[in-house]
Amino acid sequence: MxxxxxxxxxxxxxxxxxxxxxxxxxxxxxxxxxxxxxxxxxxxxxxxxFDLQRHEFDTLHSLAGRGGRAAPSELAGDLGMAPATVTGRLDGLEQRGFVRRTPSAADRRRIDIELTESGRAAWLGAMDVLGHEEYRLLGALNAAERRTLADLLRRVMLAAEQR
Incomplete structure (x- = not known):
């Protein structure tokens, strides 16, 4: 049984x-x-x-997902937020030394946001904890079972997305 x-x-x-x-x-x-x-x-x-607020983590995560450098408007799009809201988030992250504002290489009128080593370390630290737990849980399954689970959940997700 x-x-x-x-x-x-x-x-x-x-x-x-x-x-x-x-x-x-x-x-x-x-x-x-x-x-x-x-x-x-x-x-x-x-x-x-890791002394991170959820919104700080989300912003660092979005920035890391763009290779560690992005325009504020790109981050706003990723996060589904108004640019002014993202600017406030970036101010706090910059004060903590997690991001820096740098002139854009593509357009001198624009500022890009760059992930610092300190910001990357905080983001990765929080990510690693969750990642280890995900691997621990799904370690109860072998590779073929994990693939089957992922495929079955995709079918359920597609049904949810059709609403």
């Missing part, structure tokens, strides 16, 4: 109350929610450990 987790007990408790409940749907959705909550808690703790 397969080992049982908390979700198995949850489903068993609700089946008598909701006889039309599909136990597989309930179990899958509940597990996805609980795993998402778990990873959120790990991420939040890693931000505390």
């Amino acid at each position: 397969e080992p049982r987790d908390r979700v198995d007990a949850h489903v068993a408790r609700w089946l008598p109350v909701l006889p039309d409940l599909d136990p597989d749907v309930e179990a899958a959705v509940t597990r996805m929610k609980k795993l998402s909550d778990h990873l959120r808690r790990v991420r939040e703790q890693s931000l505390v450990d």
